[in-house]
Amino acid sequence: MDLTYTPEEEAFRSEARAWLEAHVPPTPLASFDTAEGFEQHRAWEGELFAGRWSAVSWPLEYGGRGTDYIKWLIFEEEYWRAKAPGRVNQNGIFLLGPTIMDVGTAEQKTRFLPPMAAGADIWCQGWSEPNAGSDLAGIRSKAERSDDGGDWILNGQKTWCSRGAFADWMFGIFRTDPAAERHRGLTFILVPLDQPGITVRPIAQLDGETGFAEVFFDDVRVPTTNTVGDVNRGWQVAMATAGFERGVSLRSPARFTTTADRLVDLYRSHPDAELEDEVVQAWMDAEGYRLHTYMTVSSLLEGGTIGAEASLNKIFWSEMDVRMHETAMRLLGADAELVSNPWLDGFLFSLSGPIYAGTNEIQRNVIADRVLNLPRGS
Amino acid sequence: MRFTFTAEQQLLQAAVRDLLAKECPPAAVRAAWEARDLSGGRVAASVERWRHLADMGVVGLLAPTDRGGLGLTEVDLVLLVEECGRAAVPEPVVEAAAVAIPLLAAANDDRVADVASGAVLATVGLPDAGPYVASAGDSGLLLLQHGDEIHALEPNHVVLTEHRSMDGGRRLSSVTWSPSEATRLRLSPGEVAAAFDRGVLAVSAQLVGLASHLVELAADYAREREQFGHPIGSFQAVKHLLADALLRIEFARPVVYRAAWTVAMAGQGGASGASAVRARDVSMAKGYASDAATRAARAALTRAARAALQVHGAIGYTWEHDLHLWMKKAWALAAAWGDAAWHRRRVGSWLLDSPVTA
Numbered sequence A: 001m002d003l004t005y006t007p008e009e010e011a012f013r014s015e016a017r018a019w020l021e022a023h024v025p026p027t028p029l030a031s032f033d034t035a036e037g038f039e040q041h042r043a044w045e046g047e048l049f050a051g052r053w054s055a056v057s058w059p060l061e062y063g064g065r066g067t068d069y070i071k072w073l074i075f076e077e078e079y080w081r082a083k084a085p086g087r088v089n090q091n092g093i094f095l096l097g098p099t100i101m102d103v104g105t106a107e108q109k110t111r112f113l114p115p116m117a118a119g120a121d122i123w124c125q126g127w128s129e130p131n132a133g134s135d136l137a138g139i140r141s142k143a144e145r146s147d148d149g150g151d152w153i154l155n156g157q158k159t160w161c162s163r164g165a166f167a168d169w170m171f172g173i174f175r176t177d178p179a180a181e182r183h184r185g186l187t188f189i190l191v192p193l194d195q196p197g198i199t200v201r202p203i204a205q206l207d208g209e210t211g212f213a214e215v216f217f218d219d220v221r222v223p224t225t226n227t228v229g230d231v232n233r234g235w236q237v238a239m240a241t242a243g244f245e246r247g248v249s250l251r252s253p254a255r256f257t258t259t260a261d262r263l264v265d266l267y268r269s270h271p272d273a274e275l276e277d278e279v280v281q282a283w284m285d286a287e288g289y290r291l292h293t294y295m296t297v298s299s300l301l302e303g304g305t306i307g308a309e310a311s312l313n314k315i316f317w318s319e320m321d322v323r324m325h326e327t328a329m330r331l332l333g334a335d336a337e338l339v340s341n342p343w344l345d346g347f348l349f350s351l352s353g354p355i356y357a358g359t360n361e362i363q364r365n366v367i368a369d370r371v372l373n374l375p376r377g378s
Numbered sequence B: 001m002r003f004t005f006t007a008e009q010q011l012l013q014a015a016v017r018d019l020l021a022k023e024c025p026p027a028a029v030r031a032a033w034e035a036r037d038l039s040g041g042r043v044a045a046s047v048e049r050w051r052h053l054a055d056m057g058v059v060g061l062l063a064p065t066d067r068g069g070l071g072l073t074e075v076d077l078v079l080l081v082e083e084c085g086r087a088a089v090p091e092p093v094v095e096a097a098a099v100a101i102p103l104l105a106a107a108n109d110d111r112v113a114d115v116a117s118g119a120v121l122a123t124v125g126l127p128d129a130g131p132y133v134a135s136a137g138d139s140g141l142l143l144l145q146h147g148d149e150i151h152a153l154e155p156n157h158v159v160l161t162e163h164r165s166m167d168g169g170r171r172l173s174s175v176t177w178s179p180s181e182a183t184r185l186r187l188s189p190g191e192v193a194a195a196f197d198r199g200v201l202a203v204s205a206q207l208v209g210l211a212s213h214l215v216e217l218a219a220d221y222a223r224e225r226e227q228f229g230h231p232i233g234s235f236q237a238v239k240h241l242l243a244d245a246l247l248r249i250e251f252a253r254p255v256v257y258r259a260a261w262t263v264a265m266a267g268q269g270g271a272s273g274a275s276a277v278r279a280r281d282v283s284m285a286k287g288y289a290s291d292a293a294t295r296a297a298r299a300a301l302t303r304a305a306r307a308a309l310q311v312h313g314a315i316g317y318t319w320e321h322d323l324h325l326w327m328k329k330a331w332a333l334a335a336a337w338g339d340a341a342w343h344r345r346r347v348g349s350w351l352l353d354s355p356v357t358a
Helices: A007-023 A035-050 A069-081 A090-103 A106-118 A234-249 A253-269 A273-301 A310-337 A344-350 A360-371 B007-023 B026-034 B044-055 B074-086 B093-106 B112-117 B191-224 B236-269 B276-317 B323-335 B340-351
Strands: A123-126 A142-145 A151-158 A169-175 A186-192 A198-203 A212-223 B122-125 B141-146 B149-153 B159-164 B171-176
Touching (some): A007 A069, A035 A106, A069 A253, A090 A106, A090 A123, A090 A169, A090 A234, A151 A169, A151 A186, A186 A212, A186 A234, A234 A273, A253 A273, A253 A310, A273 A310, A273 B236, A273 B340, A310 A344, A310 B236, B007 B044, B007 B074, B026 B323, B074 B093, B074 B236, B093 B112, B093 B122, B093 B191, B149 B191, B191 B236, B236 B276
Antiparallel strands (some): A142 A169, A169 A186, A198 A212, B141 B149, B159 B171
């Protein structure tokens, strides 16, 4: 155990800090859930890529720096410290990218990864459907082979696609074997959203902006070379993605330690003895999440794996985020309801955490079934 | 940055776990409850168990090698104390191994060798840890705090008043005694505070082990016990109760392990600290880390004990079932050495009185 950073890690931190100080836009960009903000964020992704900072843990050949996850955590700490823009392509870089590296073909890697890292292709996820939410095995959108066998023909509907209103591409799961039951017979397919037959209907979220979309498929043709992993094995591919998402990459600790520090600052300007304990607890929880992540990442570096334990992370960060924002709202009292309240957007966003990436109820089932080995529900 | 234990550290942990499976099964924990004869001295099984732990190096782990110890640090000790917690070891592991040994070693006191070898059982009484001294009646050496001094007393120089703990394996006493120049340990300033923090760290590790065992017990039961024609562990209400208990434990663990590292580092650099700033930062980190550890471990524990009881239902509410042996130790230790609220205030006093943003 050595909880100090090596000179090399410190040098990496300095380099990241210097670059971010020189490049982070001095005024915040517009929300990436607006057309204007989306393009501003796309340009920022391009700038990050030009500095080789958009995907530091990716191999050099795809535009990354080939760093280990410890350095990725350090980069995230610096990124949040610098108040840099939100990552509009996070679903691509942090979810799909690692999946393609894991199970994609050589051709898919060279074709999809560099433009993903550069922000030229921005990705949304197409998993949920009107009748397939927590029970993703209920997916009905289907992919059928064209007569010549070279294309998939997609029909159906995806919904709650974050960034779907403006994204270029979707990675989705489609039913390819209608006779198969539940999790079998699904296939993971990459779909360009500018195809004929695709209709995108934006959906406004709690903040009034179109952060969601419904996407309709009407005889959409996609080459079968866009299949990731084996046909009819899409569930396994998707679950690998879910492991990355819940486990390490989706929500780095820096996001929450930054929020906790802001909360402590807010407490100083709005002291309330009754809430002091909550503020201290929030700060300790963020610190606890940071330590837990460093321990997980260290174990991965020594050859460990992350499995169902990833569900513990997802529950912890999402519920901590809600608590921290609730405490801030209570400290603000009557000013909390004002739209000028700088905590409001974060509060609303925190409420989505226990829902997306698998509801926390599902995560608790996963922990019970696969970590505690309790019998499956009857 | 590498937040892992070495293969050696994990091997020693496994060895202690194996030893305790043999020397401290639930029947032995129960026997320690029932053999409550203070005046008659230590019972044979307890003496034997302590000798095994000492032989393996657990008791004297923090003592220098030329004093019969292993010369290792709190990072090496923390996993072993966690195992002692998991097995609900009745003897004062925290007091002897984590607190008394380093105090005697720091004072360059010859008695450290006898404590490390297990020949003499030692315990400690620090006011911040609570008014009662654990295993005082069983101990051959008592290290007692008086202001910013620590005094070492033998049993014939103290008067004990026994108090029964709900954890029958824990033998508590109030101690009446008088400090004198002859009993005072020669310690440098800061050693008393360090001793307290070491105890807080160790009891936190013990609590994590206890909590893990409670969740394991409850999960085992939930797999076996059937109602409505199904194992109760297949019901979502039970699954979620246990998932939540596990969550708190798994997030307490790294906080405890980090605290061990911070205490170990402070121990190595404390005396020769070059500047006042460094001393301040080290003690700030140490104070925060041990408190955060305790706080997190204790939150986990309270949940684990209640979840375990709830899952067991009425059978868990009986004297006959072993569950209460662990639960009561959990509740006792959650309150000893400063409870969660006290430690949270200690973190708060550091956090809110200084700038946070780096």
